[in-house]
Amino acid sequence: MTSHGNTHSLTWRVSPDLLGIVNQDGVFIETNPAWQTVLGWSEDEIRSMVFTDFLHPDDMERTIALFGTMKKGEPALHFENQYRCKDGSYRWLSWVAVPEGDIFVCSARDVTRDKAQARALQSSEDEALLREQFIAILSHDLRNPLAAIGSAVRIAARQPHDETIAKMLASIQGSSARMAKLIDYTMDFARARLGGGIPVDLQPCNTLSDGFERVVDEIRLTFPERQIETAFAFEGTLVCDAPRLDQLLSNLVANAVTHGSRNKPILVATGAEGECFVLSVTNPGKRIPDNILSNLFKPFERGDESASLQGLGLGLYIADQIAKAHSGQISATSDGDNTVFRLEIPLQQPS
Incomplete structure (x- = not known):
């Protein structure tokens, strides 16, 4: 018993939580030192007041109502209110209070920082x-x-x-x-x-190559000095939003035109590999550093200060979002010879 009493007394003294015993009149007849540490009130000052003297006006009504239910034997679990410090400021406290005969055993944790x-x-x-x-x-x-x-x-x-x-x-x-x-x-x-996410209207499409050719032709008209070659080998049907994939390709080719080598052709290719439709855009040019490559699909990220059709640095981010809306993914690889953007979309869309 002595050992248990000493342990209890030590916990009472060193606990960072506010511990107390309240009587039926709402007076804290016993409080631990944490009250002075957290709120600044001495034990004698606390005994001279009732709990409502500490309450923030916004919490008065609901706390008094809770005290009424506690008098009927109901515990209070994780009830939060604001208690006034001696300097006039308020701290948020989270209370647990349990009725024990004619008294209430309470503990409160300071959650002001969490709030x-x-x-x-x-x-x-x-x-x-x-x-x-x-x-x-x-x-x-x-x-x-x-x-x-x-x-x-x-x-x-x-x-x-x-x-x-x-x-x-x-x-x-x-x-x-x-x-x-x-x-x-x-x-x-x-x-x-x-x-x-970016909205898509998924429909079976067996004319993807036609749309892709139109996209490439439009960019060729805008940049007649750039050579863009196509190798569209995919001839199947893909459940997709074809206009969105046109937009994705436009973004990728525009990126290749902007950042790729000026005197070597860009290659746009499609095909089927395993269970996936694959679209790739390959442009010769200098290697993209790893630190830039890892951030290419983030919004407002650009590889350099060149002007581009993307302007805001959103083109690759939007392409990535369109891929995700198709349950697919875009990857980018870059070495000393080529930079390749590769889109993969499952041939069988998940339900």
């Missing part, structure tokens, strides 16, 4: 969500005025004009097209970051 960290995390998440919602709304609302500009330019282009005006109209059309592409990127980025 602050939780609030900071929630605030950070709320701010991130708000930013991404703002991107989505802004991108959506930019489409209408941009469409109006494009329509006005097309009408103006049909009217008589000289060579200078023609160049100006062509420049406006080109800028409008780039703005539309940036809007698409930001919309897709916002969708992906908001947690739902």
Whole structure:
């Protein structure tokens, strides 16, 4: 008994938790030294007050209600409220209280730091969500005025004009097209970051090569000085969102045009390997360092400062998200001769 009593007394003295005994009137008739450490009150000061004297006004009603249930024999488990310190500040406490005859044996843990960290995390998440919602709304609302500009330019282009005006109209059309592409990127980025991923409409498609040829032809028109070769060997049917895969290929080829060797051809190839559809884009050029290669599919990451169709550094990130939406994956490898981006999609989509 003596050993047990000494152990109990030591725990009472050194415990960082607030330990106490409350009577039926709500007075802490016994408290351990942690009360003064955490709240600053001496044992005599605590005995001169009832528990409501410590409570934050916001917690008064529900704590009094809890004390009423405790008087009926119900314990309090992990009940949180704010207790006033001697300096006027408040600390969050998490209580466990058990009725023992006419008294209540209580312990409270200071969870102020945990609450602050939780609030900071929630605030950070709320701010991130708000930013991404703002991107989505802004991108959506930019489409209408941009469409109006494009329509006005097309009408103006049909009217008589000289060579200078023609160049100006062509420049406006080109800028409008780039703005539309940036809007698409930001919309897709916002969708992906908001947690739902990039939406896809999966349908059986046996004409992937036709769409891919159109994508390559469009980039050839934009960059007539670059040589792009194709080797489309896949002739089967793939359950996919074909326009999204066109977008993915456009991003990969645009990246190859921007960062690859200027005087060697880019190769775009498809095929079936094992149980997967495979699309690869190979461009000769200098080796991508490992530290850059590992971050290529993160948003706002770019290998260098070159201008690109991706502009914001979202092209490869969006390509990666499109792959994931197809239960597939993109990988990138780079050596001294070639950089290869490789997409693999299961021929049989999971249910």
